[in-house]
Amino acid sequence: MVRVFKFGGALMKDVAGIKKVTSIIEEYSCEPMVVVVSALGKTTNKLETILKLSLEKKENALQQAYFELKSKHIAIINQLFENGDNTISIIEEQFRDLWDKLQEEFTDPYFAYDQTVSYGEQFSSTIVANYLQERNIAIKNIDARKIIFTNSSYTDASINWKFTAKAIDTIILPCLNDNKIALTQGFIGADDKGCTTTLGREGSDFTAAILANVLNADNLTIWKDVPGLMNADPNRFKEAIKLENISYHEAIELAFYGASIIHPKTIQPLKEKNIPLNVKSFDNPASKPSVISNDNSNDEMIHKLIIKNNQVLVSITSKNLDFISEENLKMIFECFSRNKIHINLMQNSAVSFSVCFNYTQLKVEALIKDLEDNFIIRYNTLLELITIRHYSEDLINHHISGRKVFLEQKSRLTVQILLK
Numbered sequence: 001m002v003r004v005f006k007f008g009g010a011l012m013k014d015v016a017g018i019k020k021v022t023s024i025i026e027e028y029s030c031e032p033m034v035v036v037v038s039a040l041g042k043t044t045n046k047l048e049t050i051l052k053l054s055l056e057k058k059e060n061a062l063q064q065a066y067f068e069l070k071s072k073h074i075a076i077i078n079q080l081f082e083n084g085d086n087t088i089s090i091i092e093e094q095f096r097d098l099w100d101k102l103q104e105e106f107t108d109p110y111f112a113y114d115q116t117v118s119y120g121e122q123f124s125s126t127i128v129a130n131y132l133q134e135r136n137i138a139i140k141n142i143d144a145r146k147i148i149f150t151n152s153s154y155t156d157a158s159i160n161w162k163f164t165a166k167a168i169d170t171i172i173l174p175c176l177n178d179n180k181i182a183l184t185q186g187f188i189g190a191d192d193k194g195c196t197t198t199l200g201r202e203g204s205d206f207t208a209a210i211l212a213n214v215l216n217a218d219n220l221t222i223w224k225d226v227p228g229l230m231n232a233d234p235n236r237f238k239e240a241i242k243l244e245n246i247s248y249h250e251a252i253e254l255a256f257y258g259a260s261i262i263h264p265k266t267i268q269p270l271k272e273k274n275i276p277l278n279v280k281s282f283d284n285p286a287s288k289p290s291v292i293s294n295d296n297s298n299d300e301m302i303h304k305l306i307i308k309n310n311q312v313l314v315s316i317t318s319k320n321l322d323f324i325s326e327e328n329l330k331m332i333f334e335c336f337s338r339n340k341i342h343i344n345l346m347q348n349s350a351v352s353f354s355v356c357f358n359y360t361q362l363k364v365e366a367l368i369k370d371l372e373d374n375f376i377i378r379y380n381t382l383l384e385l386i387t388i389r390h391y392s393e394d395l396i397n398h399h400i401s402g403r404k405v406f407l408e409q410k411s412r413l414t415v416q417i418l419l420k
Contacts, residue, residue: 046069213270314367383420
């Protein structure tokens with residue numbers, strides 16, 4: 001029986017969180033286990049800021065942000081370990097490597113992102129693995145770049161399943177057979193040139209699903225700071241309820257529409273091998289998990305609500321009022337693909353094409369630059385996209401009452417509304 005556990009950064013934001021992760025791992029340490037960890041809480045955001053400051057040549061602000069992040073990690077080590085000298089030495093070396101990367105002249109910002117932001121998972125896995133070793137837990141810290149092989153689509157790499165499966169069998173299985181827990185980093189991999197790649201924001205879930213698939217795990221458990229899989233964000237909606245079980249298909253739909261509890265690519269590798277995904281409460285480990293499996297009997301019983309903030313609506317119109325033809329759409333979609341923009345909602349009329357996606361200034365500016373020679377571009381920011389699965393008209397009216405609706409799309413099971 002092989003278990004795969006994944007712990008997110010929000011659970012390891014401080015010493016108490018890391019100790020709790022350790023206690024959960026200890027409880028199950030008598031069984032073959034693979035553990036996937038994310039960067040410590042908010043580290044990825046801070047590394048993104050550090051990279052931005054580096055690319056903008058803001059040296060003073062860069063140094064301040066860099067040393068603040070380094071100090072935070074060392075402070076956690078000092079509180080966590082009786083003697084953390086060895087761990088501090090490793091972390092300091094990793095931070096020196098990060099600094100060296102930041103001094104490079106990058107021509108591709110996406111490549112730069114993967115070479116620098118990926119350090120967060122390296123820091124966290126070092127700390128967690130060394131702390132488990134201090135507590136006499138047999139564990140091996142395995143570099144994810146030795147087992148997760150991808151193409152070179154930086155920031156959103158695709159898996160080379162053949163090489164990945166072979167590496168996991170070669171490196172992970174002997175570790176488990178030696179009665180050691182295998183611990184590795186989520187989110188990161190490597191291409192055939194040995195360069196670090198990342199699997200997309202929140203990609204640690206996907207890493208865990210890849211490992212579960214190749215190892216034919218009995219289950220994958222994603223530990224969360226919520227009671228389980230909820231039908232809405234409990235931080236926004238007090239009436240949110242726990243979903244006891246949903247099907248793989250329903251989970252894929254929710255992930256596609258932006259449910260933050262699951263990475264969009266996570267479900268398919270599990271569905272292929274019929275491996276249940278447990279979403280379990282970090283705060284109450286003894287409670288019953290939400291289960292994602294083949295069982296679809298409860299899918300339509302409870303509505304699911306997904307809110308995406310900070311949306312931008314871009315309207316693309318032909319300069320000479322030509323129809324938005326297949327050739328126009330091909331050009332437009334190539335621009336979106338080139339700039340790595342994921343579309344959340346789209347709608348077209350005879351002479352215009354409207355697209356909603358997560359607002360990033362860099363991506364909006366790049367898209368406009370690519371399209372402005374051939375099209376008139378207009379856009380609105382600070383919008384909110386509401387997706388309701390298994391909706392009712394009363395529920396729709398409740399959420400749009402008194403607000404300006406920019407776009408609405410409705411199918412038999414799902415409605416999406418862009419509003420302000």
